[in-house]
Amino acid sequence: MPPRPAGRVFQYLSPSRRPPPSPLPEIPAGGDALASDADADSVYRIVTAAPTPSAMESALSAAAVPLSAPLLDLVLRRFRFAHGDPLRALSLLSLAADRCGVTPSPFALDTALYVLGRARRFSHMWDLVHSCRRLCPDAITPRTAMVVLGRVAKVCSVRETVSSFRRLSRLFRGREGGAESGDLFNALLRTLCQEKSMSDARNVYHAHKYEFQVNRQTLNILLSGWKSSEDAEAFFAEMRELGISPDLVTYNSLIDCHCKNRGVEKAYNLLDEMRASEIAPDVITYTSLIGGLGLVGQPDKARDLLKEMRELGCHPDVAAYNATIRNFVIAKRLGDAFALMDEMASKGLMPNATTYNLFFRLCHRHGKVAEALELWGDMVKHGFGSFTLVSDVLFDLLCDEGRLEEAERYTMHPLVLRRTGSSAFRCNGCRYRCDACGFDLHKFCVTR
Numbered sequence: 001m002p003p004r005p006a007g008r009v010f011q012y013l014s015p016s017r018r019p020p021p022s023p024l025p026e027i028p029a030g031g032d033a034l035a036s037d038a039d040a041d042s043v044y045r046i047v048t049a050a051p052t053p054s055a056m057e058s059a060l061s062a063a064a065v066p067l068s069a070p071l072l073d074l075v076l077r078r079f080r081f082a083h084g085d086p087l088r089a090l091s092l093l094s095l096a097a098d099r100c101g102v103t104p105s106p107f108a109l110d111t112a113l114y115v116l117g118r119a120r121r122f123s124h125m126w127d128l129v130h131s132c133r134r135l136c137p138d139a140i141t142p143r144t145a146m147v148v149l150g151r152v153a154k155v156c157s158v159r160e161t162v163s164s165f166r167r168l169s170r171l172f173r174g175r176e177g178g179a180e181s182g183d184l185f186n187a188l189l190r191t192l193c194q195e196k197s198m199s200d201a202r203n204v205y206h207a208h209k210y211e212f213q214v215n216r217q218t219l220n221i222l223l224s225g226w227k228s229s230e231d232a233e234a235f236f237a238e239m240r241e242l243g244i245s246p247d248l249v250t251y252n253s254l255i256d257c258h259c260k261n262r263g264v265e266k267a268y269n270l271l272d273e274m275r276a277s278e279i280a281p282d283v284i285t286y287t288s289l290i291g292g293l294g295l296v297g298q299p300d301k302a303r304d305l306l307k308e309m310r311e312l313g314c315h316p317d318v319a320a321y322n323a324t325i326r327n328f329v330i331a332k333r334l335g336d337a338f339a340l341m342d343e344m345a346s347k348g349l350m351p352n353a354t355t356y357n358l359f360f361r362l363c364h365r366h367g368k369v370a371e372a373l374e375l376w377g378d379m380v381k382h383g384f385g386s387f388t389l390v391s392d393v394l395f396d397l398l399c400d401e402g403r404l405e406e407a408e409r410y411t412m413h414p415l416v417l418r419r420t421g422s423s424a425f426r427c428n429g430c431r432y433r434c435d436a437c438g439f440d441l442h443k444f445c446v447t448r
Contacts, residue, residue, distance in 0.1 A: 087124070089112055130171075153195035359372075
């Protein structure tokens with residue numbers, strides 16, 4: 001029998017009869033350092049515009065851009081964020097491997113798998129996985145498993161996701177220096193928590209936990225997303241039964257769950273347990289406690305916790321201040337909330353869009369137009385470029401209060417127009433017609 005032909009990295013390009021293309025430029029010595037955004041833009045335009053693979057090869061030869069692993073990383077990144085055709089991306093990978101001898105990096109392969117899964121090209125995705133496993137096994141990593149499982153779980157059932165996990169497990173089995181089965185099992189559970197539900201992850205865990213090595217990370221994954229304190233405590237008890245010691249992530253997950261369920265006393269008991277185990281709380285621990293104190297109507301105690309954090313050497317960040325500000329906003333104590341924002345600035349922490357959003361919603365609820373416009377001026381002064389969370393709230397407030405001139409000036413502000421990616425206003429159907437007053441901004445739209 002004749003020997004089997006060498007496997008190709010990608011099966012999409014068949015060895016069709018065609019004239020040999022012009023030779024592609026070789027990678028110069030040290031060429032890996034020459035990859036640039038300009039070259040990546042050029043290659044991306046060529047690959048997406050070429051009508052056929054042979055035309056793509058000819059255009060790349062004429063462009064004289066040497067293909068390299070770093071350049072492929074940049075081009076594949078563009079395919080992901082520009083939603084380019086995944087089959088063309090694989091044409092490029094095949095050309096780079098078969099004609100130029102370039103081995104794609106794990107990042108490039110994972111990105112190619114991601115865009116294939118997003119486009120539901122699952123057969124091509126598995127072809128690429130198997131080809132790369134055969135030709136460059138080190139490129140298939142546990143992160144690869146997360147990418148594949150995440151794309152499958154997005155559109156397929158839990159059963160099909162578990163079946164894909166089994167398929168990946170067989171690829172990793174017996175691989176020298178490869179990922180342990182426990183790491184792949186953790187990848188499956190994390191995927192189910194993110195793409196399906198915590199209940200699905202729990203059921204799969206109990207059905208398969210005796211087949212794989214369960215570790216602290218396994219239980220932490222299952223603890224991280226529960227809304228029910230009872231479910232979280234059940235996994236915490238199982239962790240102890242297995243002789244696995246909890247760590248900072250474990251305690252943070254439990255404290256956050258209790259605080260969201262108004263179980264602040266239980267959360268403080270866990271805090272004492274942490275300290276007894278010589279596990280120092282971090283800013284995430286305290287931020288969860290601050291949120292829980294706000295839910296039980298104790299904003300002043302939450303503010304005192306900020307001071308306690310600093311005394312213990314754990315400095316509050318913007319998220320911790322936002323949680324404390326939110327407590328005073330809920331309590332309708334606007335003066336205390338503004339004082340905290342001033343304190344943030346004195347500590348060198350700049351308010352973000354979430355901070356302003358808290359105030360805008362309070363101003364909207366109580367019709368405080370002057371305060372809202374003052375906040376807007378502060379945002380403009382500090383040069384914030386993203387107003388998605390706040391701009392609609394301010395516009396609705398101005399319309400509700402009959403302040404149509406201010407609404408018009410606000411909507412035509414360059415920073416608001418920047419949201420549309422245009423230097424002129426673009427409406428979105430009837431979105432910018434106020435139901436309360438009938439004020440219509442469609443006359444300003446450049447798409448009329």
